[in-house]
Amino acid sequence: MSQRDLIFIAEDNPADVDLLKMALSKHGVHCDLTVFTDGSAALEAIGRAELKPDLRPDLFVIDLNLPKVDGISVLRRIRESLVFNHAPIMVWTTSDHPRDQLRSMEFGADTHVTKPGTLMGFLGLGDVIKGMLKKVAVPHGA
Numbered sequence: 001m002s003q004r005d006l007i008f009i010a011e012d013n014p015a016d017v018d019l020l021k022m023a024l025s026k027h028g029v030h031c032d033l034t035v036f037t038d039g040s041a042a043l044e045a046i047g048r049a050e051l052k053p054d055l056r057p058d059l060f061v062i063d064l065n066l067p068k069v070d071g072i073s074v075l076r077r078i079r080e081s082l083v084f085n086h087a088p089i090m091v092w093t094t095s096d097h098p099r100d101q102l103r104s105m106e107f108g109a110d111t112h113v114t115k116p117g118t119l120m121g122f123l124g125l126g127d128v129i130k131g132m133l134k135k136v137a138v139p140h141g142a
Contacts, residue, residue, distance in 0.1 A: 004030060004031050004032050005029070005030075005031040005032070005058040005059065005133050006031065006032045006033075006034065006055075006056070006057045006058055006059075007031050007032070007033050007034070007057055007058065007059045007060070007061060007129070008034050008036065008042065008045065008046075008049075008057040008059070008060050008061070009033055009034070009035045009036070009060075009061045009062075010035075010036045010038075010039060010042040010060070010061070010062045010063055010066055010071060010074055011035060011036075011037070011061070011062075011063045011066075012037045012038060012063065012065075012066055012067055013063070016063075016115065017033075017035055019119070019122040019123075020061070020122070020125065020126075021033065022122070022123065022126075023122055023123045023124070023125045023126030023129070024126045024129060024130075025126070026123050026126050027123075027126030027127050027129075027130045028130070029126055029129060029130050029133065031058075031133070034057070037067070038066055038067040038068040038069065039066040039067070039068050039069025039070055039071065039073060039074050040068040040069045041068075042062070042066070042069070042074050043069060043073075043074060043077055046074075046077060046078060046081065046084065049083075049084075050081060050082075050083045050084070056083065056084075057087070058087075058088075058133060059087070059088045059089070059090070059129065059132055059133055060078060060084075060087060060088070060089045060090070061089075061090045061092060061129070062074050062075055062089060062090070062091050062092070062109075063091075063092060063093060064091060064092075064093040064095065064100060064104070065093060065094070065095075071091060071093070072103055072104070072107055075089060075091060075104065075107045075108060075109060076107050076108075078108070079107060079108035085108075088110050088111075088132045088133075088135060089108065089109045089110050089111075090109065090110065090111045090112075090113060090128065090129065090132060091104040091109040091111070091112045091113070092112075092113040092114070092115050092125075093112075093113075093114065093115065094114070094115050095114065096114045100112070110132065111128065111132065113125065113128065
């Protein structure tokens with residue numbers, strides 16, 4: 001039996017998390033999701049995962065507008081990590097301001113997505129994530 005992918009999601013809106021779960025299911029992405037509802041909790045989990053290979057995610061999905069610590073700070077912490085500096089990261093946000101996209105990419109996001117306004121748009125994100133997971137070449141615990 002193969003190991004399931006692990007995705008860390010930093011998102012404070014439960015409806016968006018549910019839509020993302022639907023999108024993953026629709027595209028046949030069978031994975032374990034760990035959800036953090038604020039940036040502080042995400043940072044703590046990243047620190048723990050650096051020390052324990054079995055807790056290391058294959059992909060990060062980060063909302064820019066998180067409570068306590070913003071998404072850019074979480075993104076920067078991941079990219080400063082010796083363990084996660086090459087991990088795939090999708091930043092998503094409700095903002096469509098070019099400044100947010102520029103900052104996301106500047107700090108190391110692989111993909112910046114404005115959260116879709118339709119169910120079909122959200123469901124399409126499952127295919128984006130599926131593609132990002134296929135590019136992950138390092139096996140769990142390496």
